[in-house]
Amino acid sequence: MSGTSSLLPIGVFDSGVGGLTVARAVADRLPVEPLLYLGDTARVPYGGKSPATVLHYTRQALAFFRRRGVKLVVIACNTASAAALPALSSESPVPLVGVVEPGARAAAERSRGAVGVIGTRTTVASGSYEAALNTLRPGLSIHARPCPLFVPLAEEGWLTGPVPRWVAQSYLEPLKDSGVDTLVLGCTHYPLLKGVIAQVMGPGVELVDSAEETARAVAERLTERGLARPLGAPPAEHRFFSTDISDTIKALAAKFFGRPIEKLEPAELEGEA
Ligand code: DGL
Numbered sequence: 001m002s003g004t005s006s007l008l009p010i011g012v013f014d015s016g017v018g019g020l021t022v023a024r025a026v027a028d029r030l031p032v033e034p035l036l037y038l039g040d041t042a043r044v045p046y047g048g049k050s051p052a053t054v055l056h057y058t059r060q061a062l063a064f065f066r067r068r069g070v071k072l073v074v075i076a077c078n079t080a081s082a083a084a085l086p087a088l089s090s091e092s093p094v095p096l097v098g099v100v101e102p103g104a105r106a107a108a109e110r111s112r113g114a115v116g117v118i119g120t121r122t123t124v125a126s127g128s129y130e131a132a133l134n135t136l137r138p139g140l141s142i143h144a145r146p147c148p149l150f151v152p153l154a155e156e157g158w159l160t161g162p163v164p165r166w167v168a169q170s171y172l173e174p175l176k177d178s179g180v181d182t183l184v185l186g187c188t189h190y191p192l193l194k195g196v197i198a199q200v201m202g203p204g205v206e207l208v209d210s211a212e213e214t215a216r217a218v219a220e221r222l223t224e225r226g227l228a229r230p231l232g233a234p235p236a237e238h239r240f241f242s243t244d245i246s247d248t249i250k251a252l253a254a255k256f257f258g259r260p261i262e263k264l265e266p267a268e269l270e271g272e273a
Helices: 003-007 020-029 051-068 078-089 100-110 121-126 128-136 150-156 162-177 190-201 210-224 247-257
Strands: 010-014 035-039 072-075 096-098 114-119 141-146 182-186 206-209 239-242 264-266
Touching (some): 010 020, 010 051, 020 035, 020 072, 020 210, 035 051, 051 078, 051 121, 072 078, 072 210, 078 096, 078 100, 078 114, 078 121, 078 128, 100 114, 100 128, 100 182, 100 206, 100 210, 114 121, 114 128, 121 141, 128 141, 141 162, 150 190, 162 190, 182 190, 190 206, 206 210, 239 247, 247 264
Parallel strands (some): 035 239, 072 096, 114 141, 182 206
16 A cells, blocks of 8 residues: 555445444544545434345445545445445455454453353344354353344433333343353444443443454554554544434534534435445
C-alpha cells in the first residue's frame, strides 16, 4: 500500500447508530485516525432480517466506502459481520475487520471453559461465534441466546430499573444456569446495558465487549499492512453519514458515540452496487 493510503480514513459501518460504540473505541485507541462512519438508520434493525438481505445491504455499504476512499472498513455491526463478512472479504479491495472474530478471540483467551454469547436473532442463528470459538479453542462449551429486546431498551435509554432487569433475567438466567464463566456481548447495543447484564450474571462471569477488542484488531491490522497514519499528519476529523436523519437519531448518535456529533450527513445506499 502507498503512503497516500495511510492518510485515508477508516470506514466504520453499522445498521444504525449502535456501531458508534465501536467507532468510539477505535477513536479512543487511535486518536490520529480519521473515521468515516456510515449508519443505515433508514433500514435498521438488521437483527431479524435474512442473511441474504443483510449481505445485500452490507455490499451496498462497501460500495459507498469505495466511492469515497477508505483504507480499511470496520463492519461494526455483529449481524452484518455474522451474515456478510465471510462472503465479502474476498471481494473487498481494502481489509475488512468484523466484530465477531475479535470478540471470540478475547473470550477464548479468557474463559475457564464455558462461554455464553448473546446477540440478535440473525447473529445467533448464523452460528458464527460458535464457529470462531471452536476454531480458536476447540472443546469450549458454548451457549448462545438471542436477546432482541435489549436493542430497543438501549435505544430508549432504559438502561437501569425493573424493566431492563426483568428482561435481562429472563434472557440470561438460562445462560447463568448453564455455568458460563465468560459472556460475549455480541451486539453493538449491549455495552450500554453492561451494568444490568453484569448484575444478573454475577461477579463470577466476565463480560467481553467486542468494541474494545475490535479497536485492538483494527490497530493491529493497520500496522501489519503499513496503513497506520504517519505521526505529524494533520489532526483527525471524523465524518458521520446516515441513511435517515432525525432529531431522535442525532440524539442517539451522540449517546452511543459518548460525545457530541456536530453534523450527521445524509447517505443514499439504494443506488449502490
Ligand atoms: N447493529 C446490530 C448488531 O450489532 C444491532 C441492531 C440491529 O439489529 O440492526 O447486531
